[in-house]
Amino acid sequence: MILSALKKNTIMKGWLLSYVTILLIPIIVGLLIYLESTKVLSNEINRSNQSLLTQIQSGVDSRLAEMDKFSVDLAINKKLENLYTTQNPLTNDERYKMFELMRDLQTTKFGNDFIDYVFVYFHSIDMIVSESNAQQSHFLFDLLKPDNHMDWASLLKERYINTYFALEQEMDNKGKSVMYVRTLVPNYPDRPGASVMFMFNTSKLLNTIKHVPLMKDGHILILNAKHEVITSTSSVIPNYASWLPKFTGVSGVIQESDEGRELAISYVTSGQSGWQYIFITPQDVFLKKLIYIKRITYLCVAFCLLLGGVAAYFFLRRNYSPIQLLLNKVNHQKADPHNITYNEYHYIQNALESLIQEKDHFKHKLKEQHPAMRNHLFGQLLKGRMKRTLPLSDVFAAYDVSFPHERFGVLMIYIDNYGKLDSPADDESHYERVKLLHFMIMNVVEELANKNNVAYMVEMDEYLCCILNGSDHSATLDEWKSIAKQTQEFLLTHVQVAVTVSISSIQQSLFGLQEAYEEAMEAMEYKFLMGGGEILVYDEMVQGVSEDHRPTYYYPLAAEQQLINFIKTGDAEKAMAVTKDIISTNITRSQVSIPFIRCIVVEFASTFMKAMIELPGRNEQDSLSFEQVHNQLLQCRSIKELEEELAKIIKLLCHSEKQSGVNNELMEKVQAYVNQYYCDPNLNVSVIGAAFDLTPPYLARLFKNYNGESLLEYLQKIRIAHAKRLLKETSSSVLEIGNQVGFNEISTFNRIFKKFEGITAGKFRDLSKS
Known part of the structure; x- marks a missing residue:
């Protein structure tokens, strides 16, 4: 029962x-305690290791400080100072002073059991004095000879x-040793001095920590300042x-691996000597107590989960x-007894509310689609597609539409520009801006x-239409013109948008x-004549055209030929x-209509095409084509746009004609230049272009077109024409004639001659003589 119930919501x-x-609350608390305890324990282990290293550092640094003190004492020893400038052979007095120095060295050695040997090396006589004897330096070097990697003679x-x-x-089977060296400089630096050397066994460094319990689990490594x-x-x-690059501070702990073993490495760096004291512990030993606590914690968590x-x-x-x-009682009343959407408490409530929710859903959908459906209804009404047999009162009631009066009209709006809401058509926000406007x-x-x-x-394609319904008193053209005027002023003032309004x-x-609707559309077409931002009333637009007068337009053949001639002359x-x-004559005629204005536009396009055909220097590479002229003129939406487009086309055509004349004159000069200097073997397109201040590619293209x-x-x-003349008229060799006409x-x-x-x-030459 429980498993089947859990599978459902x-x-x-x-x-x-x-x-x-x-x-989970006590388990989480326990885990937090475990994490905190492991952190505390880890810190304690680190502190313990750091304490051990600090203890070693203090002990060793104190020993090293003693040797520094002994070396300073020797530096001020009068007996040693008197021997700085000694030269071979030694006098009896100098030998006696050296004997007294040996006794002082004995005192120094016996006063510190840490030091195994004491030596003083005199540079001037290449002799070493110890606490027991004085001898040449090579005896000490022989003693140190097994250490081949060091050249003691050079080092000293x-x-x-x-x-x-x-x-x-x-040394003397006492284990490995460390040598301390300090150079003693006399009062006169230019004179040779002496070097004091102390040797001590490395095992003495760690005598103080032999019995420390932590040493059983790891080992100590001591490095000097040179690592x-x-x-x-x-x-x-x-x-x-x-590891050394990771020793970033005076002390710390890092995790490393060596030969497959994970290690915990604690280190301390001496500020006195620069030595580094490193304590290396296997990771499993380092975390032994942590692993134990971890196991206990896991066992407790498992036990809590089970219980x-x-x-x-x-x-x-x-x-x-x-x-x-x-x-089970409720399921007998349901068609789908197992569809529990939330829980059993809400099961019955959801069953009762489902029908209400479904009804509300349909009402919401209808409300969302209401504007679009009403817009479609008005569109059908304006385009005459509404059946007269339909009960319109019921249809209008469904869309909250009412026409209480018997006088109707249509006010049509066209947006000339978008003012502050203007944006590029490919802008992502363009559509939203249009909807907002x-x-x-x-x-x-x-x-x-x-x-x-x-x-x-109602929205009708690119126009916004307003269906007006009023009484005999309110439904007047003056009232509707006032509405149009106020709309234009509001839009122009607040968003700088200009609109054209037509009224049926x-x-x-x-x-x-x-x-x-058809009247408003026809009146809107007069925007081409009147321009944008106007109020166009249908009755006012058509009242000047009488039914018995046949409208015409003005575009005589003489004017067309005159226009072509002016374009051809530039x-x-x-x-x-x-x-x-031509435009002003047609606009001032009261009989002119929009269809005839379109005919005038086509006439202009035809005239420009004729002029383009007759232009002498025109070719396919020109920027203006027949199709462009035709399309640009037909896309004009007002007389102003038409005049601007006509001016652009005329300027392009006249500029092309003027440029063609200039280019022809230039190319004639180029031909004359070639005819004059053809015999120059260095003559080429680059040289000719430089002579006329033209780039070679541009010159080549102009000459090809010409x-x-x-x-x-x-x-x-x-060159070949002149060569043929010389071959016929002179007896010069072919090589000489080739050189005369510009061939090196x-x-x-021969190749160029044979080509032509x-x-x-x-x-x-042979054929011409025969």
Whole structure:
């Protein structure tokens, strides 16, 4: 029962979630305590390791400080100072002073059990004095000879301040040693001095921590300032070089691996000597206590989950039994008894409310589609597609539409520009801006018109139409013109949008709206003549045209030929005067109509095409084509646009004609230049272009358009023509004639000659003589 109930979205899931939440609270608290305890324990282990390293550092630094003190004491030793400038051979007095120095060195060595050997090296006599004897330096070098990687003779010539060297060999089987070196400089720096050397066994560095318990789990590594190993508690030295860049502070802990083993590495750097003290512990040893706490925590969590799961199952079964009995009773009344959408408590409530929700859903959908459906209804009414047999009163009532009066008309609006709401057509916000402007215009017109009339707005293609319904008193053309005027002023003032408004005549019935719409459309066409931003009333537009007078338009053949001639001569000013005269003559005629204006536009397009055909220098590469002229003129929406487009086309055509004349004159000069300098072997397109301040590509294109052949071909023809004349009239050799007409190579001359004549120059001479 419980498993089947859990598979559904029921109240049992909520109960189970509550039980799990209560169970997880102590588990989460325990995990947080575990995380905090591991953090504290880890910090304690780190502090313990740091404390051990600090203890070692303090002990070693104190020993090193003692050696610094001893070296300073020796530096001020009068007996040593008297021997700085000693030279070989030694006098008895100098030997006695050296003996006294040996006794002082014995005192120094016996006063510090940390030091194994004390040496003083005198640079001037190359001799080493110890606490027991004085001998040449090579005896000490022989003693240190096993350490082959160090050249002691060279090293002792340098000057040192508290410098330590790790020695690889064992001294007297006491283990590996470290040598401390300090150069003692006399009062006169230019004189040779001496070097004090202390040697001590590395095992003495770690005597203080032999019995520390932590040493059983890890080992210590001590490095000098040059990162050389001074001593280690382990015979195996790990690859520590990769760790050094990570020792960023004075002390710290890092995690590394060495030969597959994970290591916890604690380090401390001495501020006195620069030595680094490193404590290396295997990760499993380092985290031993943490792993133990982790295991205990996991066992406790598992036990809590097991015990809590059993308790949750028992209480779920006990509490769900009465709910299941009630649910079985309700299921008999449902067609789909297992469709529990939320929980059992809401099951019956949802069943009762489902019908109400479905009804509300349909009402909401109808409300969303109401504007579009009403817009479609008005569109059908304006276009005359509404059947007269339909019960219109019922249809109008469904869309909250009422026409209480018997006088009807249509007010049509066209947006000339979008003013502040203008944006590129490909802009993402363009469509939203257009919708916003349409919404604004529709609200403004409805608000103004509904004061004295009943008005409904409808979108018809690129126009916004307002259906007006009024009484004999309110439905007048003056009233409707006032509405149009106020709309234009409001839009121009607030959003700088200009609109053109056309108004139909007054119709006496609802079905007269079709005729009113057609009248408004016809009146709107007069925007071409009147321009944008006007109020066009149908009755005023057509009253000047009488039915018995046949309308005509003015476009005589003489004016057309005159326009073509002005374009051919490149006189743009006179050509524009002819077009303006034709347009003004037609506009001032009261009989002119929109269809005849369109005929005039076609006449202009035809005239320009004729002029373009007769232009002498015109070719396919010109920027203006027949199709462009035709399309640009037909797309004009007003007389002003037509005049502007005519001016652009005339300027382009006249400029093309003038440019053609200039180019022809220039090309004649180029031909004359070639005919004069054809014999120059360096003559080419670049040289000719430089002579006329033209780039080679541009010159080549102009000459090709003018002459029909490339400039290079023309040059070669001129040269071959003169070569043929010389071959006939002179006895010069072919090579000489080739040079005379501009060819440096005989092979080039023969190749070009054969290209144009089909035979070589020599063959041509033979044929001409025979």
